Amino acid sequence: MSAQHNVTIKDIAKALKLSVSTVSRAMRDRSEIRPETRELVQQLAARLNYTPNPIALSLKEKRSKVIGVIVPEIANTFCSSTIAGIEEVAYGRGYHVTIFQSHETYEREVINTRLVSSRRMDGLIIAMSNETRQYGHITDLIEKGTPVVMFDRVADEINSHKVVVNDKLGAFLATEHLIEQGYSKIAHLTISKNLSITQNRLNGFKDAIRKHGLSVNEDWIRHCNFDPADIDEAIRNLFTGNDKPDAIMASVERIVMRCIIVLKQMEVRIPEDCALIGFSDNPLNEYLNPSLSSVSQPTLDIGQRSAELLINMIESKATSPVAETIELGTILNKRESSAMRHR
Amino acid sequence: MSAQHNVTIKDIAKALKLSVSTVSRAMRDRSEIRPETRELVQQLAARLNYTPNPIALSLKEKRSKVIGVIVPEIANTFCSSTIAGIEEVAYGRGYHVTIFQSHETYEREVINTRLVSSRRMDGLIIAMSNETRQYGHITDLIEKGTPVVMFDRVADEINSHKVVVNDKLGAFLATEHLIEQGYSKIAHLTISKNLSITQNRLNGFKDAIRKHGLSVNEDWIRHCNFDPADIDEAIRNLFTGNDKPDAIMASVERIVMRCIIVLKQMEVRIPEDCALIGFSDNPLNEYLNPSLSSVSQPTLDIGQRSAELLINMIESKATSPVAETIELGTILNKRESSAMRHR
DNA sequence: CTGAAAGCGCTTACAG
DNA sequence: CTGAAAGCGCTTACAG
Numbered sequence: 001m002s003a004q005h006n007v008t009i010k011d012i013a014k015a016l017k018l019s020v021s022t023v024s025r026a027m028r029d030r031s032e033i034r035p036e037t038r039e040l041v042q043q044l045a046a047r048l049n050y051t052p053n054p055i056a057l058s059l060k061e062k063r064s065k066v067i068g069v070i071v072p073e074i075a076n077t078f079c080s081s082t083i084a085g086i087e088e089v090a091y092g093r094g095y096h097v098t099i100f101q102s103h104e105t106y107e108r109e110v111i112n113t114r115l116v117s118s119r120r121m122d123g124l125i126i127a128m129s130n131e132t133r134q135y136g137h138i139t140d141l142i143e144k145g146t147p148v149v150m151f152d153r154v155a156d157e158i159n160s161h162k163v164v165v166n167d168k169l170g171a172f173l174a175t176e177h178l179i180e181q182g183y184s185k186i187a188h189l190t191i192s193k194n195l196s197i198t199q200n201r202l203n204g205f206k207d208a209i210r211k212h213g214l215s216v217n218e219d220w221i222r223h224c225n226f227d228p229a230d231i232d233e234a235i236r237n238l239f240t241g242n243d244k245p246d247a248i249m250a251s252v253e254r255i256v257m258r259c260i261i262v263l264k265q266m267e268v269r270i271p272e273d274c275a276l277i278g279f280s281d282n283p284l285n286e287y288l289n290p291s292l293s294s295v296s297q298p299t300l301d302i303g304q305r306s307a308e309l310l311i312n313m314i315e316s317k318a319t320s321p322v323a324e325t326i327e328l329g330t331i332l333n334k335r336e337s338s339a340m341r342h343r
Numbered sequence: 344m345s346a347q348h349n350v351t352i353k354d355i356a357k358a359l360k361l362s363v364s365t366v367s368r369a370m371r372d373r374s375e376i377r378p379e380t381r382e383l384v385q386q387l388a389a390r391l392n393y394t395p396n397p398i399a400l401s402l403k404e405k406r407s408k409v410i411g412v413i414v415p416e417i418a419n420t421f422c423s424s425t426i427a428g429i430e431e432v433a434y435g436r437g438y439h440v441t442i443f444q445s446h447e448t449y450e451r452e453v454i455n456t457r458l459v460s461s462r463r464m465d466g467l468i469i470a471m472s473n474e475t476r477q478y479g480h481i482t483d484l485i486e487k488g489t490p491v492v493m494f495d496r497v498a499d500e501i502n503s504h505k506v507v508v509n510d511k512l513g514a515f516l517a518t519e520h521l522i523e524q525g526y527s528k529i530a531h532l533t534i535s536k537n538l539s540i541t542q543n544r545l546n547g548f549k550d551a552i553r554k555h556g557l558s559v560n561e562d563w564i565r566h567c568n569f570d571p572a573d574i575d576e577a578i579r580n581l582f583t584g585n586d587k588p589d590a591i592m593a594s595v596e597r598i599v600m601r602c603i604i605v606l607k608q609m610e611v612r613i614p615e616d617c618a619l620i621g622f623s624d625n626p627l628n629e630y631l632n633p634s635l636s637s638v639s640q641p642t643l644d645i646g647q648r649s650a651e652l653l654i655n656m657i658e659s660k661a662t663s664p665v666a667e668t669i670e671l672g673t674i675l676n677k678r679e680s681s682a683m684r685h686r
Numbered sequence: 687c688t689g690a691a692a693g694c695g696c697t698t699a700c701a702g
Numbered sequence: 703c704t705g706a707a708a709g710c711g712c713t714t715a716c717a718g
Binding site for chain 4: 361362363364368375377399401402403404405
């Protein structure tokens with residue numbers, strides 16, 4: 001009841017005229033302890049609302065029961081929903097989650113990764129930032145023995161567990177859908193070249209184009225950074241020349257959203273003048289004007305599987321488990337923004 | 344470099360043939376230390392990538408530098424954006440943030456609150472769940488000396504710092520806007536009666552109705568819980584009798600979204616058959632079909648101010664500072680869903 | 687069955 | 703200016 005003081009094992013020991021060792025053992029149901037003593041201790045502990053100090057435990061056992069999560073931006077639907085999945089599993093297994101945002105910068109990502117280490121977190125779940133090209137900060141962590149799981153934006157160079165979706169197939173099907181709807185001049189707006197998802201989605205895109213006997217126009221493949229101005233410029237540039245695309249396939253939610261905004265500003269009608277589809281998990285997609293076709297990802301699953309992999313690693317003594325990659329499926333949602341072309 | 348072992352002050356002491364006390368003091372720039380010793384220690388520490396173990400520090404100083412945040416649902420735009428604000432301030436001041444979700448249940452909220460305490464977090468920022476009617480878990484925490492700041496869903500009964508928006512005025516202006524647009528049969532869908540925001544928004548709603556000489560129809564004021572089925576039923580019930588509303592003012596994002604969905608299912612056109620406005624911060628509101636009028640809140644600010652209040656409390660020795668309530672403004676966004684009625 | 691001791695990594699009042 | 707000691711709260715190998 002006295003402010004600022006949590007009851008400790010010592011308080012209980014004193015009250016019961018026992019040693020702290022005995023109290024500790026009684027609390028942990030050690031077999032050596034006499035049943036009466038155990039009862040006595042546990043009852044007083046319950047009465048005093050005793051909870052063991054996790055900080056002391058962490059110090060002793062050299063583990064914090066905290067896992068770090070680094071995502072580009074928490075306010076992004078994909079991220080917040082993935083985090084929800086991570087938290088569900090983590091809390092269920094007695095871990096807490098600390099979330100960091102890289103804000104799509106390499107610098108923040110490195111700082112955050114170091115914090116995971118200096119804060120002695122037990123493991124890291126990360127989706128790389130758009131800017132990241134070197135992975136020293138991650139490999140350092142792994143070499144120090146900290147388990148790492150990557151999801152979504154993973155790095156091929158790193159030998160860790162990974163949770164991804166079938167990006168190539170998802171992009172292929174989305175692109176093929178546009179073609180089947182009558183669009184043939186399809187642009188692809190995407191993010192940094194060196195991210196795994198960029199390459200995979202781009203390959204799926206190209207495969208679909210080629211499969212249907214169309215040719216890939218490299219001018220219509222644009223890599224943007226995460227500055228909205230940069231994305232907007234890329235979109236506008238698509239429409240400056242004589243040869244304009246009649247559809248856009250966007251590789252991430254952020255770009256899809258800018259497309260909606262900029263096409264509206266340019267008075268390019270969706271889908272009449274230009275169809276639109278993209279990877280996007282916003283539950284409101286269905287209610288946009290026009291409703292937005294999208295490739296959606298099993299975000300909750302991605303988070304849950306990532307957390308499971310990570311915690312399994314943390315709790316197994318295996319020094320170097322074989323890296324495992326879990327690939328989950330995507331869903332193609334066909335809506336108005338990619339409606340059949342009529343000319 | 345050896346796996347699993349972080350370098351400690353002891354390692355440095357041994358390497359330099361100094362005592363740990365000296366190393367500790369050298370690292371903390373204590374004035375007593377000889378400059379040469381300080382240099383020696385700090386250089387070796389830098390070379391070995393020494394970072395002080397925050398867990399040991401926490402144990403010693405009886406503070407964890409972690410603050411807990413309990414929100415109903417992280418995937419909700421309002422929450423994730425508020426959290427972004429909290430994190431920004433917290434990290435800047437050397438704190439980490441652990442996020443908990445109550446999933447709108449009293450039970451989870453209590454569990455989470457106890458975790459904040461048993462995990463020895465330095466403070467709590469909370470928006471109450473829809474179910475919460477008793478506040479014992481919160482007052483217990485406060486009595487134990489843990490600083491608490493409430494935001495959005497605050498409880499009048501609790502004497503703590505609070506960060507809210509001008510809910511009453513926001514609701515008043517939104518309702519008045521509907522009236523000015525020609526709507527006169529306005530329903531109000533809201534959440535649990537015992538939440539502060541519910542009362543304030545309801546009062547603003549009623550004031551506007553009365554100010555314009557209309558009368559409040561209590562049948563059109565419905566309190567929902569957070570089960571989508573319950574919300575859907577409340578919406579449907581509005582349209583069963585002969586006397587149907589011609590506009591809905593919804594008090595929270597979740598309800599606004601269900602309105603969009605259910606009205607569409609019922610083939611009630613927005614705004615022709617029924618206008619819609621609500622408190623909602625989704626950046627996509629503008630691009631919905633029809634675009635959604637809304638009262639938006641300064642979410643980032645709410646988070647920042649909450650974190651500042653909390654950390655100031657944590658770091659001041661003041662045992663019981665005078666509780667302060669910060670009230671921020673809202674913005675009324677007039678869009679198609681509340682377009683002028685023409686009949 | 688119970689206790690005293692050592693130790694997790696750190697800080698600081700107390701000696702020297 | 704530096705070191706030995708105590709202590710934060712806990713656990714466990716070692717005695718008894």
